[in-house]
Amino acid sequence: MKSGFLARSLSVARKDWQVECRSLAGLSSTGLFALVTLASLSIAVGPYAVGPDVLAALLWIVLLFAGFAGLAQSFAREYDSHTAPHLKLLAGPHEVLLGKGLLNLWLLVLVECGVVPLFLVLMEPKLPHPWVLIATLALADIGFVACATLLGAIVAQARSRGALFAGLALPVLIPLMLSAIGGTKAAFGAQPDAVTHLLTLSSFDAVLMGAAVLLIEPVWNE
């Protein structure tokens, strides 16, 4: 193989994106799940005045569970279609991790581009600090994707994947979710301090990315 690490990682991401574009199964199921959850919340809390604290928590519940519905699929697809051995021959574990991580990040950003504006329209929170919301979403997405990609590789080799993925990911991601909710509250003007939450998110991202890089090899080579 003459191409470098980044080129091979991008090839993996491009290959997965082409597979995704053929069926749109992952993107449509994640988007639909987010839309249905958001609609349910909007209908349920519609008649009541909900404060920014609760709205921040609701936004992250929608995003987290929509992510659980879609992000576990990237590795599972390789095992289901029996392409994992071929991919192992073409790219190393870190290249596969980065490629699939990039695609997961792209899918999550696409879903958020639809869900977050819709959430702001339906729930009508005040948004005095939009940049804080964007920074929170960006930092939380990185940690979420690092964790979900590694756990997706684990769960792909186990039985009852769907339920198991949420069960494994949620306890690991709770500190991230709490900080993301804190950052979102700050963006909604319900909390003065956003920096602490953004710093916590950054350090959590670093820990999860480090763990994913160090641990993908035994998982992928198993």
Add this chain to the structure above:
Amino acid sequence: MMTKTILKFGLLIWMLVMTVAAFLYAPLAEKLFELTRVIYWHIPMSWITVAAFGLSAYWSLMYLRRHDLVDDAKAAIWAELGLIACVLATVSGSIFAKGMWGSYWNWDPRETSIFLLLLIYAAYVTLRTAIDDDERRASLSATYAVVAVATVPFLIFIVPRIYFSLHPDPLINSKGRQFMEYRMRVVLYSSLLGFMAIFWWLYRIHLRLALARLAQGRAR
């Protein structure tokens, strides 16, 4: 054999004396009143929960380095024992919370931390049940244990500092001082020693069983 029997009876007597001392020897803490008794069970269980979690992660890391199924067995045993200790810590903490703050559960940062440890333990045990192949189960569950332990500093040190906590200042605190009367400390450390001995004993029994199973698997 005789020594083991003596040790078992010694442990039984130790725990009985500790229980009696918790009610008759140790004084009641200010503001906690009769709830003081709960801490002699709750704090040792919380510490054993964290220690078992650390040991499980350590043996998981060892498995990833050496690929020895005995290391995996040790990691699994500590996770299972940690799960038991975590349930007991959660229940005893909940009883304390009801007496102290009027509600069994308040989502206080420390309650959240212990509940998440419980979820992580449960997820680890569930993951092991979802994989049939021994080597694959060992490798994947070891990976999960290491990922999970990497997030623990956030749960234990960072989250409680961001969110307001009802929990009393822990015994091991940022000021490095112990806010506890001498007799209370004697009972607490005796309880901790007793429970550590019980969990070590349980670990040894489980390990013998796991080694026998591994030997049986290799003989086939």
